[in-house]
């Protein structure tokens with residue numbers, strides 16, 4: 001039972017001793033080379049610090065050229081690399097980018113799961129204009145936005161067949177057009193356009209509230225009132241109602257598709273105000289939106305998809321009303337157009353106090369029911385410019 005102890009010297013074969021001698025010589029040699037190198041380095045350092053050549057240069061020097069920086073002074077090239085940080089990552093692309101819809105919606109659907117931002121975030125409101133041609137009431141909006149740079153972003157989706165080079169955009173709208181597609185009234189293409197607007201606006205992480213507007217919309221209050229109303233709201237504003245006997249349920253056309261019953265079918269205005277969470281749900285919905293996509297022709301999906309989707313999934317956080325006033329009193333397929341030129345001042349005052357109504361806001365009753373109103377045709381612009389800035393307390 002004489003198992004060899006691996007620790008005893010006799011365990012190692014004879015060649016080991018030879019190898020260890022060789023190793024010894026090798027280590028002496030390496031020590032010598034190291035010493036030589038150290039000497040060369042030190043002599044170079046000396047050269048540097050005294051600025052003169054006191055030692056002869058050794059040819060075939062193995063050291064790399066001496067460093068060019070001098071520690072402790074500011075005169076030389078900085079040796080620390082530029083900070084990378086988050087700046088580039090957070091920078092939204094140009095409004096008119098070349099991502100296709102698949103790429104855009106995918107990118108827009110990304111969201112951080114850590115709720116605290118590691119940088120100061122000033123929340124912005126995204127104003128999304130769904131138009132045919134230019135934003136015709138732009139001069140009024142210019143006055144509204146003046147002096148509030150950094151608190152808003154603008155996105156415009158207009159018909160691709162509209163010739164942009166024939167119209168001079170005013171400063172806040174310049175370069176804010178997004179890649180757009182053809183939209184037909186009453187069809188699902190309207191929802192697609194809304195999704196594109198939202199997706200583009202989501203690319204800017206500062207955008208925390210999202211407002212859909214048309215070229216016939218006007219603001220009813222000044223920017224500071226609108227901004228704090230939206231930013232501070234605990235609710236989203238998507239109009240949702242059931243309309244058992246009227247238009248609402250008669251338009252239900254999804255009986256062939258499972259998932260949305262007639263009891264869940266809702267109606268509401270197309271003009272909504274959403275927070276970031278709802279905007280994200282809207283662009284990444286792959287369950288309900290495809291059902292509406294199957295509807296061909298005039299299904300008025302624009303008035304049913306979002307109300308139905310929101311009431312089914314996100315009703316608890318929704319005010320079920322919109323902040324955009326529109327007058328349907330006259331009936332018919334289109335709301336009243338405020339073309340009457342001589343009563344603008346009275347009309348604006350009436351709209352601002354919601355014609356006497358009160359509305360709930362963050363659990364309390366308030367006078368402000370509507371922040372925006374439509375429909376105002378281009379011919380109303382002159383009068384609006386005359387009265388609105390004073391009535392709405394614009395700060396210009």
Ligand SMILES: *[C@@H]1O[C@H](CO)[C@@H](O)[C@H](O)[C@H]1NC(C)=O
Nearest residue numbers: 071072073074075076077078
């Ligand atoms: C070094 O330069 C930076 C800017 O380049 C300056 O802020 C800093 O005060 C300078 N430091 C000294 C010690 O001169």
Ligand SMILES: *[C@@H]1O[C@H](CO)[C@@H](O)[C@H](O)[C@H]1NC(C)=O
Nearest residue numbers: 098099100101102103104105
């Ligand atoms: C978008 O581009 C990607 C990559 O080029 C392509 O796979 C996809 O089919 C495109 N989608 C559309 C809707 O054109």
Ligand SMILES: *[C@@H]1O[C@H](CO)[C@@H](O)[C@H](O)[C@H]1NC(C)=O
Nearest residue numbers: 161162163164165166167168
């Ligand atoms: C668009 O308008 C510009 C300027 O009015 C004109 O030169 C151009 O030919 C127009 N383009 C189209 C496609 O109509």
Ligand SMILES: *[C@@H]1O[C@H](CO)[C@@H](O)[C@H](O)[C@H]1NC(C)=O
Nearest residue numbers: 224227228229230231232233
């Ligand atoms: C939101 O409300 C709080 C408390 O009333 C207020 O201090 C804050 O300034 C408001 N924020 C905005 C953006 O108005």
Ligand SMILES: *[C@@H]1O[C@H](CO)[C@@H](O)[C@H](O)[C@H]1NC(C)=O
Nearest residue numbers: 240311312315316318319320
């Ligand atoms: C809005 O409607 C949903 C159901 O769709 C309901 O849960 C919610 O309480 C309503 N919100 C308000 C403020 O009435």
Ligand SMILES: *[C@@H]1O[C@H](CO)[C@@H](O)[C@H](O)[C@H]1NC(C)=O
Nearest residue numbers: 339340341342343344345346
């Ligand atoms: C406004 O003009 C209409 C005709 O265009 C007239 O009938 C109406 O009396 C005017 N209203 C006021 C308040 O001047």
Ligand SMILES: *[C@@H]1O[C@H](CO)[C@@H](O)[C@H](O)[C@H]1NC(C)=O
Nearest residue numbers: 221222224225392393394395
């Ligand atoms: C905005 O309008 C409100 C009244 O709606 C007014 O109290 C406030 O002073 C105005 N803000 C500015 C900056 O003019």
